[in-house]
Amino acid sequence: MQVPLLDLKAQYATIKDEVLAAVSEVLESQQCIGGPKVAELEEKVAALSDCKFAVGVSSGTDAILNSLMSLGIGQGDEVITTPFTFFATVGCIERVGARPVFVDIDPKTYNIDPSKIEAAVTDKTKAIMPVHLYGQVAEMDPIMEIAAKHNLAVIEDAAQSISSTYKGKKSGSIGTVGCFSFFPSKNLGGIGDGGMIVTNDEQLYNQLFIMRNHGSKPKYYHKFVGGNFRLDPIQAAALLVKLPHLDDWSEGRRRNAAYYNEKFEGTAVQTPYINPDCVTIYNQYVIRVPKRDELIAHLREKSIGCEIYYPVPMHLQECFSYLGYKAGDFPESEKAANEVMALPIYPELTDEMKDFVTEQVKSFLSFN
Numbered sequence: 001m002q003v004p005l006l007d008l009k010a011q012y013a014t015i016k017d018e019v020l021a022a023v024s025e026v027l028e029s030q031q032c033i034g035g036p037k038v039a040e041l042e043e044k045v046a047a048l049s050d051c052k053f054a055v056g057v058s059s060g061t062d063a064i065l066n067s068l069m070s071l072g073i074g075q076g077d078e079v080i081t082t083p084f085t086f087f088a089t090v091g092c093i094e095r096v097g098a099r100p101v102f103v104d105i106d107p108k109t110y111n112i113d114p115s116k117i118e119a120a121v122t123d124k125t126k127a128i129m130p131v132h133l134y135g136q137v138a139e140m141d142p143i144m145e146i147a148a149k150h151n152l153a154v155i156e157d158a159a160q161s162i163s164s165t166y167k168g169k170k171s172g173s174i175g176t177v178g179c180f181s182f183f184p185s186k187n188l189g190g191i192g193d194g195g196m197i198v199t200n201d202e203q204l205y206n207q208l209f210i211m212r213n214h215g216s217k218p219k220y221y222h223k224f225v226g227g228n229f230r231l232d233p234i235q236a237a238a239l240l241v242k243l244p245h246l247d248d249w250s251e252g253r254r255r256n257a258a259y260y261n262e263k264f265e266g267t268a269v270q271t272p273y274i275n276p277d278c279v280t281i282y283n284q285y286v287i288r289v290p291k292r293d294e295l296i297a298h299l300r301e302k303s304i305g306c307e308i309y310y311p312v313p314m315h316l317q318e319c320f321s322y323l324g325y326k327a328g329d330f331p332e333s334e335k336a337a338n339e340v341m342a343l344p345i346y347p348e349l350t351d352e353m354k355d356f357v358t359e360q361v362k363s364f365l366s367f368n
């Protein structure tokens with residue numbers, strides 16, 4: 001039996017006619033930049049996120065980059081974040097000329113450990129960037145308290161957590177700004193790259209809006225150096241078809257996670273810990289196991305998709321060696337990088353597929 005890590009064709013089969021019609025509508029209109037589809041998606045994602053404003057952008061990476069630029073963060077500034085994340089989180093800090101400052105993770109949630117943040121604050125710190133990893137929102141209350149105390153912006157890297165909640169508050173709505181990704185593998189994924197920035201700050205919204213189009217307002221008049229961060233209306237059209245299904249798809253992932261959790265009970269598999277204050281969307285279902293790399297090889301041999309998110313923490317990446325961090329500086333991040341792995345969790349999984357996955361995991365662990 002084959003069980004891919006993600007099967008986008010299974011999802012597409014259920015909405016194919018709607019997506020083709022929506023894309024065709026854009027093509028027929030020949031409004032290929034901006035337009036009503038982008039504006040409608042912005043309005044709906046803002047509402048979904050309990051935010052007043054949203055700005056569609058070209059990717060989750062550009063959502064972070066635009067946010068940093070619009071907040072005036074640049075040369076000589078510092079941004080506190082986690083080393084256990086996708087490259088874009090840290091790469092964007094570097095690209096605006098600021099310095100990433102790392103804080104280790106909570107070993108249970110894999111999100112940044114709030115108790116370690118304040119010690120990293122200096123007079124150069126301008127922002128904190130928590131990452132809501134695997135679909136679970138970071139512990140935001142203490143983060144917001146530290147930010148308020150030191151007058152810092154909070155940029156939520158919510159690329160994996162659209163519609164997740166923390167104490168009833170939507171992902172992206174808690175900090176100064178929230179950044180979503182519509183990369184195809186996300187719970188709400190496009191048919192290419194795309195992203196969205198949400199905020200409740202009208203002044204910041206206006207700046208984000210101007211920055212995404214080369215910093216011009218009106219056209220050809222530039223007070224700022226922005227970028228080409230525009231969201232494609234074809235992506236917006238496809239996402240508008242998918243958006244009404246998001247809650248059902250995320251609930252399907254939660255059901256699959258509960259199924260896995262039950263099957264793995266009493267084994268050496270450490271299943272995901274979900275903070276009682278949070279409702280996660282399981283962008284990934286990540287377990288910790290002994291002999292992780294050997295298990296991955298075994299599962300791939302059995303045609304079961306699996307992946308490591310993420311094998312090398314950012315402080316150990318070659319391009320960030322100038323920061324002066326070394327192995328051992330963030331032990332929880334390093335330990336997680338050596339032990340975590342993701343199993344298929346997409347909502348179209350059948351019970352037969354999930355049983356095959358869990359049986360193969362348990363079979364390997366019982367003999368190793």
